[in-house]
Amino acid sequence: MKKFLALMMALVLLLSVAQLALAGEKEEQWAIDNGLYLDEPMDELYEKAKEEGKVVIYTISSRTQKVANAFMEEYPGITVEVYDISSGTLKEKFVTEYEGDIHTVDILHSKEQVGEYTFEIFGEGMLHNYQPASIFGNVPESYLTLTPLMLELNLWFYNTEVYEECPITSWWDLTKEEWRGRVVYQDAAKNDAYCAPLTAMVQHADEMAADYERVFGQPIVLDADEPNASYAFIKRFLANDPIMASGSDEVIELVGSKGQANPPVGYSSSVKLRKTSDGYAINYAPDKMNVSNGIPALNFVSIANECEHPNAAKLFIKYWLGGEDGQGAGYAPLVSLGSWSVRPENPSAEGNIALADIPLWDIDFEFIYENIEDVRDYWIAHRS
Amino acid sequence: MSNQSGALPFSRRRRFKNRLRNIFTNPYNLITLIAVILLAYLIVVPLMEMIKTTVTLAKSDLRRVKGGTAGEFTWYYWNRLLFSDVSRNLFWVPLKNSLIIAVCTSVISITMGSLIAWLMVRTDLPGKKFFSLAVIIPYMLPSWCKSMAWLSVFRNETIGGAAGFLSYLGIQSPDWLAYGPVAIIIVLSIHYYAYAYLLVSAALRSVNSELEEMGEIVGAGKMLILRKITFPLVLPAILSSVILTLSKSMGTFGVPSFLGLKVGYYTISTSLYSTIQSQKGTGFAISLVLIALASVDIFINQRLIGSRKSYATIGGKGGRSTLLSLGKWKAPIVILLVLFLLVAVVLPLVILLYQTFMLRAGDYGLDNFTLHYWLGEADPNISDGLPGVFKSPQFWMYVKNTLKLVGLTSIIATICGQMIGYINSRGRHLRSGKLVEQLVFIPYLIPSIAFGAMYLAMFATPTKINLFGLELTLIPSLYGTFTVLVLVSIVKHLPFASRAGTSNMLQISTELEEAGQLAGANFVTRFFRIVFPLAKNGFMSGLMLILISIMKELDLIVILMTPTQATLPYMAYTYSTSGFQQPASAVAIVMFVMVFFFYWVANKFFHADIAGGL
Numbered sequence: 001m002k003k004f005l006a007l008m009m010a011l012v013l014l015l016s017v018a019q020l021a022l023a024g025e026k027e028e029q030w031a032i033d034n035g036l037y038l039d040e041p042m043d044e045l046y047e048k049a050k051e052e053g054k055v056v057i058y059t060i061s062s063r064t065q066k067v068a069n070a071f072m073e074e075y076p077g078i079t080v081e082v083y084d085i086s087s088g089t090l091k092e093k094f095v096t097e098y099e100g101d102i103h104t105v106d107i108l109h110s111k112e113q114v115g116e117y118t119f120e121i122f123g124e125g126m127l128h129n130y131q132p133a134s135i136f137g138n139v140p141e142s143y144l145t146l147t148p149l150m151l152e153l154n155l156w157f158y159n160t161e162v163y164e165e166c167p168i169t170s171w172w173d174l175t176k177e178e179w180r181g182r183v184v185y186q187d188a189a190k191n192d193a194y195c196a197p198l199t200a201m202v203q204h205a206d207e208m209a210a211d212y213e214r215v216f217g218q219p220i221v222l223d224a225d226e227p228n229a230s231y232a233f234i235k236r237f238l239a240n241d242p243i244m245a246s247g248s249d250e251v252i253e254l255v256g257s258k259g260q261a262n263p264p265v266g267y268s269s270s271v272k273l274r275k276t277s278d279g280y281a282i283n284y285a286p287d288k289m290n291v292s293n294g295i296p297a298l299n300f301v302s303i304a305n306e307c308e309h310p311n312a313a314k315l316f317i318k319y320w321l322g323g324e325d326g327q328g329a330g331y332a333p334l335v336s337l338g339s340w341s342v343r344p345e346n347p348s349a350e351g352n353i354a355l356a357d358i359p360l361w362d363i364d365f366e367f368i369y370e371n372i373e374d375v376r377d378y379w380i381a382h383r384s
Numbered sequence: 385m386s387n388q389s390g391a392l393p394f395s396r397r398r399r400f401k402n403r404l405r406n407i408f409t410n411p412y413n414l415i416t417l418i419a420v421i422l423l424a425y426l427i428v429v430p431l432m433e434m435i436k437t438t439v440t441l442a443k444s445d446l447r448r449v450k451g452g453t454a455g456e457f458t459w460y461y462w463n464r465l466l467f468s469d470v471s472r473n474l475f476w477v478p479l480k481n482s483l484i485i486a487v488c489t490s491v492i493s494i495t496m497g498s499l500i501a502w503l504m505v506r507t508d509l510p511g512k513k514f515f516s517l518a519v520i521i522p523y524m525l526p527s528w529c530k531s532m533a534w535l536s537v538f539r540n541e542t543i544g545g546a547a548g549f550l551s552y553l554g555i556q557s558p559d560w561l562a563y564g565p566v567a568i569i570i571v572l573s574i575h576y577y578a579y580a581y582l583l584v585s586a587a588l589r590s591v592n593s594e595l596e597e598m599g600e601i602v603g604a605g606k607m608l609i610l611r612k613i614t615f616p617l618v619l620p621a622i623l624s625s626v627i628l629t630l631s632k633s634m635g636t637f638g639v640p641s642f643l644g645l646k647v648g649y650y651t652i653s654t655s656l657y658s659t660i661q662s663q664k665g666t667g668f669a670i671s672l673v674l675i676a677l678a679s680v681d682i683f684i685n686q687r688l689i690g691s692r693k694s695y696a697t698i699g700g701k702g703g704r705s706t707l708l709s710l711g712k713w714k715a716p717i718v719i720l721l722v723l724f725l726l727v728a729v730v731l732p733l734v735i736l737l738y739q740t741f742m743l744r745a746g747d748y749g750l751d752n753f754t755l756h757y758w759l760g761e762a763d764p765n766i767s768d769g770l771p772g773v774f775k776s777p778q779f780w781m782y783v784k785n786t787l788k789l790v791g792l793t794s795i796i797a798t799i800c801g802q803m804i805g806y807i808n809s810r811g812r813h814l815r816s817g818k819l820v821e822q823l824v825f826i827p828y829l830i831p832s833i834a835f836g837a838m839y840l841a842m843f844a845t846p847t848k849i850n851l852f853g854l855e856l857t858l859i860p861s862l863y864g865t866f867t868v869l870v871l872v873s874i875v876k877h878l879p880f881a882s883r884a885g886t887s888n889m890l891q892i893s894t895e896l897e898e899a900g901q902l903a904g905a906n907f908v909t910r911f912f913r914i915v916f917p918l919a920k921n922g923f924m925s926g927l928m929l930i931l932i933s934i935m936k937e938l939d940l941i942v943i944l945m946t947p948t949q950a951t952l953p954y955m956a957y958t959y960s961t962s963g964f965q966q967p968a969s970a971v972a973i974v975m976f977v978m979v980f981f982f983y984w985v986a987n988k989f990f991h992a993d994i995a996g997g998l
Contacts, residue, residue, distance in 0.1 A: 056947065062958060066769070083947040084958055088661040092837060093943050100844020102863050104946060120444055184544065187645065189474075190658035243543045244645050254544035264544040277765055279744035373448050376662065380470040384648050 027125025027305050034310040036303060039132035042318055049078055049312035056081045056309070057316070058090050059109040061299075066333040071319055074329065078312055087111060087192075091121075098126050098304070105304050106313040111297045112146055113196040115369030122146070127302040130317055134324045139342045145365070146300035148342040149320065150334055153270040153358065154193060154248075154294050155284040157255050159263035166285035168265055171201070171208070172215040175236040183242045184254045184266030188379045192372070193248075194267070195379065197294030198234055199372045200361040204292070205230040211291045234375070235382045248272055256280030269297075270338030284338075286358040295363050322346050411907040416807050416816045423823045426875045430838040431675075431826060438462060438669040445663065461665030474655055475670070481644075482634050482652040485568055489633040492573040494625055497580025498618070503717065505588040506596075506614070508707045510714070515721060517987070521729045523578035524979045526936045529972055530571050531642035533732035536739075538562040543646050559647070567643045568651075572633050574728045579632070580625040582929075586887060587621035588614075596708075606708065627685050631678040631829060637939075660834065668834065675829040682825065733976070740970040757966040770959075773970045778955070786935070786951040786978075788866070793873040794931040797881040800874065801926055802919060805885020810894070821886075828879035832939035839872045840944055864946050876940055877930050884929055888922030889915070928986050935979050 031037065040048075049055075057064060059082060068080035085093070087110055094108055108127060112118060121127050129147045139148065158166045168174065174183050188195035201208060209229035212220040226232035243264060245251045251268035252275050276282060286293045301320065303313045318324070322331030326345025335347050340355045407413055438461050443454040452458065465475050500519055503509050522530070538557045539548030550557050560566055595617070599609040640651040652674060660667030710717060743754040743766070756763070760772040773779055804820060811817025827835060843862040848855055862868040874881075892915060900910045916923075938953035945954065952975050960968035 081947040083945075083950075085942065089943055093840070096837065096840045096844060096943075097863065100841065100861070100863060102844055102861070104864060116444065181542065182544075187658055190661055192662070241648075244648060246641060246645060253546065257544070257546040259547060260541070260544060262541060266544075278767065370447050373445075373663075377468075377470050380473050383473055 024125060027128075030306055031128045035314070036128050036130050036310070039134050040314070042315060042323065045311055045315040045318070046075055049075070049309070049315045052309040052312045053077065054079045054081070054309055055106045055312035055316050056083070056104055057107045057109065058083050058085065058094060058105045060084070060087045060090060060111060061109065063333045064109060067320055067330050070329045070332070071316060074319070075315070078315075080316070091116070094304070095121070095126070103304060103306050103308055106307040106309045107301055107316060108304055109149065109299065109301050111152075111193070111299055112365070113295065113297045113363070113368070114192045114372055115365030117300070118145060118365050119369055122302075126305050128305060130301075130303050130314060132314075132318065135318055135321050135343070138344050142362075143298065143342045146298060147302055147317070149299040149301050151296045151298060151340045151342060151355070152338065153286070153296050153340075153360070154197060154267055155270050155286045155338075156265055156289065156293070157252065157268055157272070157282045157284050158265045159255055159260060159281050160283045161258055161281040162260065162263055166265075166283070166288060169288050170211055170215050170290040171233060171237075172212055174242075174265075175233065175240050177240075179240060179265070181241040181243065182262065182264040183237075183240065184245050184251045184264050184268075185237075185242045186246070186248070186251070186267075187244050187383075189376055189383075193269075193297060195372055195376050196297075196368055197361075198230070198379070199368045199375045200292075200295045200364070201230040201233065202228070202371060202375055203364065203367050204361055207291050208233055214290065231378060234379060238379070238382045238384065241384070249275075252280055252282055256282035267294075271336060273338040274336045287353055289359060292359045292361045295361050295368075298363070412807070412810055413816075415803060416811065416820065419804060419807060419820055420816070420823070423820065426871075427823055427826045430830065430835065430842065433838055433841070434668045434830070434834065435672065438665050438672060440665070442663075442665060445665070461663070461669050464663075465666050465669045473650070474659065474666075475652075475673075478650040478652045478655040479673075481565065481650060485565060485572070485640070485651060486630050486633045488565075488569045489572040489576060490626055490629045492569065493575075493577040493629055494580040494622060496573065497577040497582075497625065498584045498622060500577070500721070501581045501585035501588055502610075502614070503710075503721075505585050506708050507710050508714075509710060509721075510718065515725075517983075518725050518729060519581060520578060520983070521733075521980075522574055524932055524976060524983070525732055526638070526972065526975075527571070527575045527636065528638040528642060529736055530575060530728075530732050531639045533735045534567060534571050534643065535562075536735050537731070538567070563643055563647045564649045565644075568640050568649075571639050571643065572636065575639070576629045576633060579628045580622065583621040583625045583628075584618050587618045623685050623688055627678075627681055630681055634677065635674060635829065671830060671834055675826070678825075678829045682822075736969050737973055740966050740973060742966060757970050767964045767967060770964055770967060773967055773974065776955075778950070781948070782950055782952050782955050783974075785949055786953075786975075789869055789873065789941075789951060790931055790934050792870050793877070793934050794927050796870065797874040797877050797930050797934075798884070798923060798927040801878060801881025801883075801885035801930075802888065802923060803885070804878070804882035805887070805889040806915070808882065808886040809889035809892075821882075824878050824882045827876045832876065832937070835876055836872060836940045836943045839868060843868050843871075863944075866949060868944055869941050869949060872940060872944060873934055873937060876937075877933060880933065881926060881930050884922070884926030888919050888926065891922070892918050924986050928983055931982055932979050935975060 055078060057068070057080065062084055064084065065082045068082045072078065072080055083105075090108070090110055094105060097104060110117065117127070122129070129144075131144060131147055136144065136147075143151075156166065156168060158168070168179075173179060186194040188198060205228035209220050212229055220229050220232060222228070222232055223235075226235055243254065243266075245254060245266065248268040249272065251266040252272045255264055255266040255268075256275065257263075258279065258281050270284070270286075273282065273284065301317050303310060303317070307313060319328060319330035321343060322328040322345065326341075326343050327347065331341070331346050334341070335349050337349045337352055339349075340352070341348065439457055439459065441449055441452050441454060441456050441458040441460065445460065446452055446454060449458060449460050452460075465471060504512055504516060504519075509515070535548060537549045538561060539545065540551050540556050540559065540562050542559050542562065548557070548562075596609050596613050599613050604612070635653055637653045637657055640649070641654050641657070644651060645654055652670060656667055656670040656674070659670060740757050741753050741755065743752050743756065754760070756766060756772055758772045759774055760766070761775060762769045762771040770776075804824060808817050808821050811820075830838075840863070843859070846857050846861045847859040848857050850856075862871070896914055896918070897910055900914050905913065936953060938951075938957055941951070942954060942957075945951075952971055956968045956971040956975070959965075959971065
């Protein structure tokens with residue numbers, strides 16, 4: 001009897017392990033069946049997409065609607081529904097829907113900075129990459145862990161009415177008395193885009209220590225509650241009364257509004273440089289910055305597992321990235337100062353500083369994913 | 385219905401039988417049973433889910449709890465919230481700030497609201513018709529409009545950005561006034577005095593003025609009458625508004641985030657919202673603390689008010705009321721009221737409207753005037769090529785969706801509210817009545833964004849039960865349907881709806897229904913021939929109260945919406961997060977105009993008065 005029970009147990013265990021292995025394969029099989037590894041020509045995709053008739057996109061950018069409008073003109077017969085929500089809500093919505101076996105969305109567009117998509121969502125097969133060679137053939141390997149749409153950066157902006165050139169060249173400048181209450185940042189407890197660069201900074205604490213010496217002329221002396229130079233920066237930065245904005249547009253507004261006698265500097269998304277056309281006196285000078293400006297935010301697109309319109313989704317992604325020659329109308333709304341394509345074929349906005357001239361830390365999703373919560377706690381504990 | 389015709393001699397068995405039959409035939413019991421089951425499912429289940437989340441280890445937190453497995457029981461979130469290095473800044477300091485704000489806001493807004501109510505109901509104040517409409521307007525404006533208006537006036541150099549109006553004139557307002565607790569308390573008070581005003585004026589209206597006249601006859605002065613007679617009579621209403629104001633100002637997010645966060649001033653609600661994004665377990669734990677605090681508040685309140693919570697006033701007898709003459713105080717009081725309305729109503733509206741005509745934000749000059757944000761065609765050089773609101777292809781779809789949602793939800797919620805009100809009022813001495821009253825209050829305390837997420841999880845898949853091997857679908861998957869939006873909005877607004885229903889039903893004395901019962905009318909006839917006609921005006925008032933509130937709703941439904949179901953608040957939100965302040969203000973104005981129009985129609989044609997609603 002005991003032997004029989006043991007046998008049964010072993011069998012059950014074996015079956016459940018097999019089940020687990022199968023679970024990963026199931027998603028993979030779906031991707032293969034739906035041609036996510038094929039590189040079908042766009043005409044052929046259009047014929048298949050017409051049968052599907054529709055594609056649904058969850059996005060974090062208001063510019064996606066423009067891409068959709070252009071797409072619907074070019075490919076009549078396919079309706080595009082765009083839902084523009086904040087990145088946090090978007091992820092929660094997608095995951096809850098997916099777990100509830102609801103497959104509304106076809107294309108998900110978001111930003112990866114923290115590794116949560118890589119480790120929690122792609123790892124489970126909930127989203128798929130789509131990297132046909134005709135589009136991504138010339139993209140550097142390092143960006144291909146996801147399906148990259150473009151890169152944006154968070155950079156330090158200054159007010160061009162008051163300053164002729166960027167008044168800061170080092171993160172340590174922000175801890176000086178002259179910048180007390182004159183720095184706009186966002187709450188890193190809430191916003192990952194502002195916590196991730198600090199986490200990368202912690203990874204490169206030795207560089208921060210060296211930079212301290214360059215700025216202040218003497219080596220850094222750490223307090224007992226400052227594990228390394230980067231944590232010391234976070235603590236001293238918070239002690240210098242930074243202004244906490246609630247969004248990157250607000251950072252620009254606070255920094256760039258005209259008519260200010262003593263405007264602050266602020267950390268905001270590089271794509272906001274286009275707000276000069278709305279009357280803000282702003283610029284950045286990331287090529288002059290010591291050590292690093294932070295880490296890039298990878299805007300990625302992806303196809304949801306078991307979505308209803310995979311062919312329309314594939315067509316839309318190809319179109320979005322500018323088509324095979326990269327010059328198509330789909331990419332046009334993304335061409336602006338402060339956004340960089342990873343495809344060499346795509347046009348870049350005139351006057352855009354070359355990505356290679358901007359000092360950045362390489363993204364190490366694994367380090368950031370493992371350490372960001374510690375950095376966040378340190379931040380919360382030291383904010384006033 | 386024959387249990388009153390007790391012609392037969394006393395019989396224990398017969399009595400028992402009658403009682404038993406009464407339990408099953410009394411419509412009160414049936415309605416209560418249905419209500420309790422529905423409420424348990426729609427409210428208690430999400431609450432339990434929330435509690436479970438705070439003690440279950442999430443996959444994304446495996447990196448923090450070494451050696452843990454996803455889904456196992458953990459104290460990690462509670463521990464992080466209450467006893468860790470971050471507790472002070474994440475919880476205790478914000479809690480202290482919130483308590484200060486809630487108490488000050490309550491004291492100010494309740495004093496203000498009660499005084500205005502007294503002036504409007506009990507005195508010969510001129511222009512009452514105008515004032516009664518005007519004092520409700522602050523409630524119709526979303527609170528973020530008022531915070532924006534506040535900043536437009538008081539903003540100084542401290543946080544940078546465009547100059548405020550005072551600073552434009554060369555006056556630098558001090559930091560303590562521009563941002564932080566003082567600013568938050570003032571703006572919240574201007575928003576929440578409406579609750580006290582509504583509750584107290586309803587109560588005052590129901591007090592027979594003969595009582596006050598009696599005081600006058602025996603020679604008491606006006607102050608003495610106010611203090612010794614009027615005040616004690618409306619005390620229950622005042623205490624009721626304490627609950628609403630206290631818990632609402634503890635839970636509110638918009639104003640403290642606008643006026644506090646930039647200078648690092650956190651409240652429990654802003655701390656909650658910033659936490660819930662990165663770690664749901666800790667975020668929900670904060671909400672549970674909020675719920676617990678509010679429950680304590682309600683408990684104390686129930687103790688204080690005790691049994692003398694209300695009086696039936698629509699009875700068979702007539703009542704009359706004589707107004708108190710304000711005498712030489714008339715002019716100063718009118719001036720004061722007008723000034724107050726200028727600040728609380730006119731100023732925010734004008735600023736908001738004026739903004740929509742400014743081509744570039746912060747430039748008040750006339751050469752900056754434009755109609756682009758209303759009527760302009762898309763221009764790639766302005767706001768990223770966004771067309772004027774009326775030219776936006778989605779605008780009319782959003783208007784239609786908003787009307788559909790608001791219409792359906794407010795009507796259904798009001799009907800449910802009146803039903804629950806019936807249970808509460810007829811069963812307030814019974815345990816079932818109290819249970820329903822308490823159940824219904826819970827959604828009020830769960831943060832909207834969390835409530836929406838829980839409904840998404842609950843209704844994403846069909847609810848099935850397994851009955852002796854037979855699988856039955858109780859509720860189909862409602863995801864993506866309009867139904868789930870309506871459902872979540874109804875449940876979230878039930879506290880208000882049932883509050884309105886209860887006070888409406890309480891005013892209808894049971895003696896009228898009993899008279900019908902004696903004449904042989906059954907429950908349905910009684911309800912439609914007696915209760916409903918009398919409740920009609922209260923019904924419309926309650927409807928308006930809900931409608932205004934749902935019109936502004938976003939957090940609750942944003943996660944449940946599909947792209948084609950989006951509403952006007954969503955439009956305003958996407959504009960403002962993309963930094964397009966002027967179009968966002970234009971949408972806010974449209975929303976306000978819609979609400980105002982509804983209210984005007986209801987007021988004009990149905991004699992609805994929100995003040996009668998609570």
